[in-house]
Amino acid sequence: MILTEEQSRAVGELPPQHPPVKIQKVGVLIVNLGTPDGTDYKSMRRYLKEFLTDRRVIEWSRFLWYPILFGIVLNTRPGRVGKAYEEIWNKDLDESYLRTYTRNQSDRLGEMLASHPSVMVDWAMRYGQPSISDKLNALKDAGCDRIVLFPLYPQYAAATTATVNDKAFEALMKMRWQPALRTVPPYHDDPAYIEAIAQSIETHVAGLDWDPEILLMSFHGIPQSYFLKGDPYHCQCLKTARLVRERLGWPKEKLMPTFQSRFGPEEWLQPYTDKTVEKLAKEGVKRIAVINPGFVSDCLETLEEIAGEAGEIFHENGGEHFTHIPCLNDSDGGMKVLEAVVRRELQGWI
Known part of the structure; x- marks a missing residue:
């Protein structure tokens, strides 16, 4: 006897039907x-x-x-x-x-x-x-x-x-x-990324009525031990900083990479952003800008830790002009x- 498809499924000779699969x-x-x-x-x-x-x-x-x-x-x-x-x-x-x-x-x-x-x-x-x-x-x-x-x-x-x-x-x-x-x-060295960071710096600085003496490029830190185990993060951060500086045509002393947001007792990547901001102010630097190129969107670490806390540290130690350059966010x-x-x-x- 030849069974229909429905009869075959009923007696278990064929697998049960399932909803049509969406693909492509x-x-x-x-x-x-x-x-x-x-x-x-x-x-x-x-x-x-x-x-x-x-x-x-x-x-x-x-x-x-x-x-x-x-x-x-x-x-x-x-x-x-x-x-x-x-x-x-x-x-x-x-x-x-x-x-x-x-x-x-x-x-x-x-x-x-x-x-x-x-x-x-x-x-x-x-x-x-x-x-x-x-x-x-x-x-x-x-x-x-x-x-x-x-x-x-x-x-x-x-x-x-x-x-x-x-x-x-x-x-x-x-x-x-x-x-x-x-x-x-x-994509730390992607030409489109480097150009976007450089343009954001130029646009922001052009809107100020003062010129930063130094720009800190503050990246999120990682423990030094992670770097020693082979994490490429530190090298990629430094390459980003170098490529942006070269694109801007600035001397080495005007753009400085630093690292923020350390947590716990371990030694993290240095120089630390907060300590650098304090040191620069005490050494007589009066005008600095800070950008966070490792963050695609502004968040607690950029808005509160840098725009807020770092600015306070700079002013409390003798600095006069501080500005935080926003992340790229959803900008063009x-x-x-x-x-x-x-x-x-x-x-x-x-």
Whole structure:
């Protein structure tokens, strides 16, 4: 007896039908560090716990680190950091500016790639929401069988770029049908990036009624031990600084790379930004500017730590004029950089 297809399925000779699979779209997922959902204690503690339990961020032994983290840090730091976030919170949208700018970058990038209807652009955060896993699954379910994963870090560090990639591949490990995945390499020396940073400096300085004697190029620091283990971050930061200085045509003494945001008792990359700002002021330097080229979007570390705290340190020690040059954010110049990198990585897929 010959069975119909429906009869064959009923007796188990053919697999059950499943919904039609959507394919042949290409996803672009931009990923930034992360942000708390609010400035309250619980939101801050939840965010800091996810961040500070990442083995890429804190490489100490869990036996040494966890008693400190859960016994001290997560009981004291959420309140202090929450107050700092409160000072730079986007009150209009009730969210951090990092979330605002990252969403805007995703929206604008989607518009820039609108001539390719097969391309879908979305955004995620490594820590907090929306998560990398949720967005990868959403892109896959929407028909993206190829995805470009774009960690928004011009300079590569294991504690930033690598942990984004780790989380993405962790999500793929749970998928029966995985999309193909491309990860975007660092773009610390990309001509479009160097030009955008240089132009932002020129535009900002042109709007001042004074000329900076020195410009500090402040990058987020990493422990010195990470560098000694082979992390290329320090070298890439210095190369970015050199290329921007050469593009501006400035002498070596006018542009100085420094490192900020150290945490814990370890020695971090030097010179430290805060100590350098203090030292320059005490030595008689009256006018400085600071830019954060390693940050794609303004956030706590740029708005509160540099524009706020560093400026106060400079003035308290004799400095007269201090200015912080904003990150590229969702500006036209910044978006040209993201578009250039993404279009390069999409080659062969669109």
